[in-house]
Every structure is written in C-alpha cells, then in structure tokens.
Amino acid sequence: MIPYALGLGALLGALTQFTPWAFVGLLVGLRLPQAARWLGLLAYALVLLHIGLLKDPWAGQIGQWVRLEGPVRQGFLHSPGGKLYLEHFPQLPDGHYRLEGRLQRPKPQRNPGGFDQAGWLRGLGVSTVLQVQKASDYRPPQGLRAWLEAQLVAGLSPAAAALNKAITLGQQHDLGETYGAFQQAGLAHALALSGLNVAILAGFWVLVLYKLGRWRYLVALGLMLLYLLLVGPQPSLVRAVIMAGLVLVGLFLGKGKVGLLAVLALTLFVHLLLWPQTLFSLSFQLSYLAVLGMATVLPKLPKLSGWKNWLWASLSITVAAQVLLLPLLLHFFHRIPLLSPVSNLLVLPLLNLLVPLGFLKLLLGNLLSWPVELLSQAILGLVGWLAQGPQLHWGQISRIGFGLYFLGILPLLLALYRRISWQRAALLTSTAILASLLPLPFQRAELWQLDVGQGDASLIRLPGKVEILVDGGRGWAATRLEGALGALGVDDLDVMIATHADADHIQALPEVMRKLPVHLLLTGPPKPGDPQDEALRQAALERGVQVVQVRAGSVLEVKGARLRFLNPYGDETTDNERSLVFVLEYQGHKALFTGDAPTSAEVRWQGEPVDLLKVGHHGSSSSTGDALLEGFQPKIALIGVGGNTYGHPTAAALERLDQHQIEIHRTDLEGALRVEF
Numbered sequence: 001m002i003p004y005a006l007g008l009g010a011l012l013g014a015l016t017q018f019t020p021w022a023f024v025g026l027l028v029g030l031r032l033p034q035a036a037r038w039l040g041l042l043a044y045a046l047v048l049l050h051i052g053l054l055k056d057p058w059a060g061q062i063g064q065w066v067r068l069e070g071p072v073r074q075g076f077l078h079s080p081g082g083k084l085y086l087e088h089f090p091q092l093p094d095g096h097y098r099l100e101g102r103l104q105r106p107k108p109q110r111n112p113g114g115f116d117q118a119g120w121l122r123g124l125g126v127s128t129v130l131q132v133q134k135a136s137d138y139r140p141p142q143g144l145r146a147w148l149e150a151q152l153v154a155g156l157s158p159a160a161a162a163l164n165k166a167i168t169l170g171q172q173h174d175l176g177e178t179y180g181a182f183q184q185a186g187l188a189h190a191l192a193l194s195g196l197n198v199a200i201l202a203g204f205w206v207l208v209l210y211k212l213g214r215w216r217y218l219v220a221l222g223l224m225l226l227y228l229l230l231v232g233p234q235p236s237l238v239r240a241v242i243m244a245g246l247v248l249v250g251l252f253l254g255k256g257k258v259g260l261l262a263v264l265a266l267t268l269f270v271h272l273l274l275w276p277q278t279l280f281s282l283s284f285q286l287s288y289l290a291v292l293g294m295a296t297v298l299p300k301l302p303k304l305s306g307w308k309n310w311l312w313a314s315l316s317i318t319v320a321a322q323v324l325l326l327p328l329l330l331h332f333f334h335r336i337p338l339l340s341p342v343s344n345l346l347v348l349p350l351l352n353l354l355v356p357l358g359f360l361k362l363l364l365g366n367l368l369s370w371p372v373e374l375l376s377q378a379i380l381g382l383v384g385w386l387a388q389g390p391q392l393h394w395g396q397i398s399r400i401g402f403g404l405y406f407l408g409i410l411p412l413l414l415a416l417y418r419r420i421s422w423q424r425a426a427l428l429t430s431t432a433i434l435a436s437l438l439p440l441p442f443q444r445a446e447l448w449q450l451d452v453g454q455g456d457a458s459l460i461r462l463p464g465k466v467e468i469l470v471d472g473g474r475g476w477a478a479t480r481l482e483g484a485l486g487a488l489g490v491d492d493l494d495v496m497i498a499t500h501a502d503a504d505h506i507q508a509l510p511e512v513m514r515k516l517p518v519h520l521l522l523t524g525p526p527k528p529g530d531p532q533d534e535a536l537r538q539a540a541l542e543r544g545v546q547v548v549q550v551r552a553g554s555v556l557e558v559k560g561a562r563l564r565f566l567n568p569y570g571d572e573t574t575d576n577e578r579s580l581v582f583v584l585e586y587q588g589h590k591a592l593f594t595g596d597a598p599t600s601a602e603v604r605w606q607g608e609p610v611d612l613l614k615v616g617h618h619g620s621s622s623s624t625g626d627a628l629l630e631g632f633q634p635k636i637a638l639i640g641v642g643g644n645t646y647g648h649p650t651a652a653a654l655e656r657l658d659q660h661q662i663e664i665h666r667t668d669l670e671g672a673l674r675v676e677f
Helices: 002-015 020-031 034-053 117-123 144-153 158-169 177-184 195-208 215-231 235-252 260-274 276-280 282-300 306-322 326-333 340-386 399-416 422-437 475-487 509-515 531-543 626-632 651-659
Strands: 065-073 076-079 082-087 095-104 129-139 335-337 391-393 446-449 458-462 466-470 495-497 520-523 546-549 555-558 561-567 581-586 589-593 612-614 636-639 663-666 673-676
Touching: 002 020, 002 034, 002 260, 002 276, 034 260, 034 276, 065 129, 082 095, 117 276, 117 282, 144 158, 144 215, 144 340, 158 177, 158 340, 177 340, 195 215, 195 235, 195 340, 215 235, 235 260, 235 282, 260 276, 260 282, 276 282, 282 306, 282 326, 282 399, 306 340, 326 335, 326 399, 335 340, 399 422, 475 509, 495 509, 509 531, 520 531, 626 651, 636 673, 651 663
Parallel strands: 082 129, 466 495, 495 520, 520 546, 589 612, 612 636, 636 663
Antiparallel strands: 065 076, 065 095, 076 082, 095 129, 335 391, 446 458, 446 673, 458 466, 555 561, 561 581, 581 589
C-alpha cells in the first residue's frame, strides 16, 4: 500500500502543473491506512515544493541578443546559465561552440496535429529557444562520449550507424526516413532507450560480475547510472533505470521478487520528485502507461506450453503494452499500424541481439563491424517491408473520446480480474463502443484557415463528413498540411479547389492528392508551360481525379452547400486576375474566398453581405479594396500569411479592414484559425 500512496501523491503533486484542482484527488487518500495516507501527503508536498522552487534561468532576457558558449549535444546548448534548445538549420553537429543569437520562447502548436515545440521542451525542462545567427569557434566533441560514439559507428554504413546510435546512445537525429519506417511498422517504441536496453545492460553486468556475490547488484546499478549520465535523462530511460535500480537494490538486500506494480509506483514517485516537469513529456506518458498495461494484463492471462507459449507471450506483451496507449497513439500520431503485433514478433528478437552487440561494439569497435552491419541491414530491410502494411487512420481524439475508450476498457479489465462476468463486461464495452459511433448532435459546419507559412490553405468542413480543400501552400508545407488533415480526421476530399497557378497556393496539392483520395478538382483555365499547373493536372490524371474548369457564373452544389463563382471572366491577363473567386453558402451563412485577386478584379463582382472574408493575396495593398469591403460587408477577415519580404499584410490593407470595423485574424500571429458557421 505504501508504494502506491507515494506514487499517487507524487502524481497528484505533478498534476498541479496542469490544474490547481489536482489536490481534490487527495480525498481518495482518506480511504488509505494512516501510514500510507501520511506518506502520500508527504510525496504530494515534496513534489509541489520542487515545482515551486523551479526557476526560469532566462526570465527577463527573452527577445535579447546574447553570446553564449558551451557544449552542444543533440540540438541543445548546455551553457552555464542553463539548457537551451537551438534553432539552426541544419542542426549543429555535436561539439563545443561560441554562439550568438536571440532568445525566444518555444513555439506552440500552429496547426491541428502540428509539432508542439513548447509542450515538447516543457517536458524536458527547457523553457527557452536560442535562434542561432552565428556559430563560431567549433571544437569537435572530446572525451569518453566522443570516443564511444566513434567506436560504435566505425566500419558501419550510414543507415546502420544511425540505427545503432539510436538504440545504443539515444541519438535519433540521423535516422531520417528510417524513423518514419519504424513508426509505420509499429516499432517506434523500439528506438527509444527504455526497458529493453536497461534489462540487457543490467543482465549482462550481473552475469559478468557473478563472483562479486550480492555486491554485483550495486555495481550493475552504478554502471547503469553511468550509462544514464552518458546518454542523458530521457524520460523512458530514466523510468527504466529507476525501476531496474529498485529491483537491484531489493536483490542486494535479499528481498527477492518484487511486484511490478509496486516498483512502478515507487519509480513514479522518485521520477516526479526529481523531474516533476517531465509529466508533460509524451515519452514519459507512453512509457509508464505501457508498463502499467503489462503489469495489469499479463499476470491474468493463461499460460500455454512449448512454442505456443513463446508465440502467445510475444503477442500478448505487445497487446498488453498498447491497451492503455491506443488513444494516445491515435491522438498524437493519427494512425496505428495493423501489423504492429506481427512487426514486434519478427523484429524485436533481432533487436534483442543487436542491442548487446551495440554495447560490445562500444568497447571493441571495428572488431564487431561486420556482424552489426549484417544484423542492422536485416532489421532495416524487414522494417521497410513491414512499413508498407495497412494503417488504421484516425484524427485527434476529444476528451469524450478518451473517456469512452477507457469506459470500454475498464469492464474488460474487471472481468479479467473476475470482479464482473464476461457477459456483463461485453455489454458495458459494447455500450461504450455504440456511444462512440453516434454522430455528434452539435456537429456544425466550420472553416479552418491552416497555417502553411506564406501561402494559403483553407479547409471547409460540412456535416456529413464533407471536406473541401481550397489551395495548399508551397511544396515544403505539404507535410504540415497532411498532418493537419490527418489530425482533423480527413481521409478523403470531396472537392479540391486550386485558385490559381502560384506556388504559394497550389504547389503542395499534387502531394496531398497522392496521399488522399480526391473526388473532384476545380481549376481555372489551363496555363500551358507553367510547372505548377502542369504538375497539378498530371497528378490528377495519374490518380484518376475528375477535373472541372470553372469561371464566373459556375455553381457547384455539395450536400446542402453552394459554391457560386464570381471570377474569372476569361479576359484576364495575369495569374492573380485569373484567381478562382467564390461565395460559399450554407444554411444562411456566406463566406467569400478571393485567392490573389487584385482590386481591378474586385470591382467587377456583384456585392452581397457575407459573414466571412478570406482576405486576398495575404493582405497585399493591391487587394481587399474599399469597393469589395463596402459591397460585401464582411464581419470577420482571415489572412493566410507567414514570414515574408513583401510586407504582407500591408498597413494599407489592415487599415482598410479596420476602418470597416472588421474583426481580423492572422495565421502568422495565431496559427491555424477555426471559424464555426
């Protein structure tokens, strides 16, 4: 009972970083025995005290130009003043630098499903980013860490070296597309330093140091702490080292076998006591939930005999580890490889061989190059093949979705522990599943102006899963756009609209078309010889997408919505003048989309009151003129814009919008914009 009280108290203390209402959970402790109750309260107070003592070493210096010096490891500067994340392209190689740049706060998530830099760094205890403008006085890394890394990669191909650096030293920045392949195969967890690495390392030293008797457990613990110091305090590795350390100390004291749940609870207490901010880390959350799933499910599963037991154990470990992770994995990664159990069954045994070989290669260098290379290539080839398997795609999960998932899992766990019958569990789980399948009664039409930098990408979403994408931004934004569409649960597009053949509007669309089914592409007149226009039409031809050319007067009906096109007329002479311009009508609401059309085109359109305006040409002074604003009288204006040298949005355009008392929203300041109709 005491380990659970300590773990619960520490968890509630760390949760106060999310919400001050976490203390309400202490009421649960009133049902615990008195000793456990006071220990839980002590753990809560200690973690809360640590949080209160945490200071931001860079407070008051944000926005200032600084000159700093120190070692750089995996994109972080370890300066005397504190740890900083470095923004520099490409990432600076490890070594010692003198750096100059400006201090900034980390960026929050800019799009649905986008990278949350601020959240990621908060979980690592880093509060500030250095935007590096000048790097000088580079000195390559020296000492034990550099020697071990050189030993590890000696004689290996780049791909094999990157794989071994990831699974041995936790350095994943050289993996490139290999990480995506592991992720698509359901093996991304295998690249994180955690229980596998620690178990192999601890077991190796316990066997080698057998003659030391019970003292070998403490020596093994000391060597694991040195390993942790070498690679850095990654959340999953810290969890594994603390758990292994508690087990080794127990063995040293002659305590024998220790319950996994009790060790996990004590580990949670120690971990949060030392690093309470790590609770924000997704790696921390996934690591603890995976072990909790195994500790909860595996002891109650039946045992088989012979080879069947090996196969059953391998599959059940994978399923048990993911039973509590599934909603988190879908929420953050938007897909689950359906071959994940098979992938783990085939690849993990090979990784179990590669990890100890990697540790030995740290000491023996070139002597183990050929077996490590052969085994690494076999793993990479197998992972590449498995990555082509089917994927379960899913969007971001709401709080209701998380609640329904765990309400569905809880009865099955209770039945596993024989607290309720399997029939009742099946009924309760089925109820949760049916509730999750019901359409949301408050589902409404909405518009997303996505952040694709200096470009445009608008997603119109209508009830009944109708998805209309207007433009997509430059080619580099395709990954960002696909991530946002995946997070929003978009698995196909009813209509794709390419307003005009400018790269900042349509260059990303061919790539989106190759990843998602598109039923209809609306374009203006063809523009022979234009690479953007030809690439889009070629992609549509390859994918069998119907292409329809529209102009002023064209009307498209889409399941309760109307798209009325106001432009082009056919006599325009420039790309911007030829922009597709349309009014979206849905249940009495209207939105005007103007592409990059200039004021010379705007005066030709018949005005009508609209609720929303997608501002033309990113807020250029040559668009969004007084005639348009007086004729259409929008209430809200959305501007798709990013860092640029054109001065967008211009002061003239913003002033005109302000004079007409229009509410202005910009993607460069707010990230993705969402408006409900």
